[in-house]
Amino acid sequence: MNKLKIQTDRLELRLIGVADVEVIHRLHSIPETDEFNTLGIPENLEETHKVITPWIEDNNAAEIRNYTFAIQHKTNDEFIGLFGLRLGPKKYNRAEVWYKLHLDYWNKGYATESLKAVLNYGFDVLKLHRIGAGCAVDNIGSAKVMEKVGMMKEGRKRKILPLQSGWSDSFEYAILETDVRN
Template identity: 45%
Template sequence: MTYQSTRLRLAEISLGDLDAIHHLHSFPEVDEFNTLGIPSSIDETKEYLTPLIQAQKVTPRKSYFWKIELLEASAFIGIAGMTLSSDKFKRGEIYYKLLPNYWGKGYATEIGRLLIRVGFNDFNLHRIEAGVATENVKSISVLEKIGMAREGLHRKILPIRGEWKDNYHYAIVEGDLKDN
């Protein structure tokens, strides 16, 4: 299951991506708003990755985890994912992480738009959601650029480095963006 935008490709992850994903999660800047924490070893990253790969075989499928690659170079630049609700609610939650060298180049916005397009067009969702730490101003900006609206605050919900942090809740519903 592969998807493309102008400059990026989403491709299903495999154990062959273990080193790249471990490298991504090892950056303190990436970890700043991450509830996983920096992995202590590649084995810890493998423990995290294995169920995500196994979920590719589950029917009906409820979770998707992709590597993000630059189209022109097939270079790994991050990860993205979507978790689906039961069919009745037609809802999905998106997330993404990029290597710091690729921040500030419009890739997060591009991947966010692609995730929304895939959610509405390919998964037939009615609603797409995202959570973001209230202090993560860069991701807040991305979510607002891609047309998501802030709907609320979840107080003290994110366990980050021994502290409970607040989280904004964002969403977009089908029809909000006519050009997606």
């Protein structure tokens, strides 16, 4: 098992494992955290297990191309969310990120802190050229997080996200290794 951990002042991001299935299931079962997510609310723990099994397998690969981190608060080891970093084709030297935090931890700077840490890891350790992300156009909180860290809004994809509320447009953000990170 890979022991990779990314540390911040308040948080630790560590690769998920089978032991995380229950906390991930609880996170995925919260309607507010599902509002802008395409995964949907799982019917049961078994469904969550099926979803995260490939993530865990990817985390344990000899060469990780799709990282899925549990975000934990350092003071109490409380699970507060998930963070993903998916590497693209090597030729392009880029990746995409995603994150999902428990609503009890919204508006406290944890998403921004996590995103900064993963961007630093991507650029400083993995030597990536570009990291992108997208969010539903109505997901104002996520858009603000990306803008706070220096990601630039590059465009809008039309009706690409199948949300519970129907098809949603997505704002596309990115940051380059040469851009200023906030």
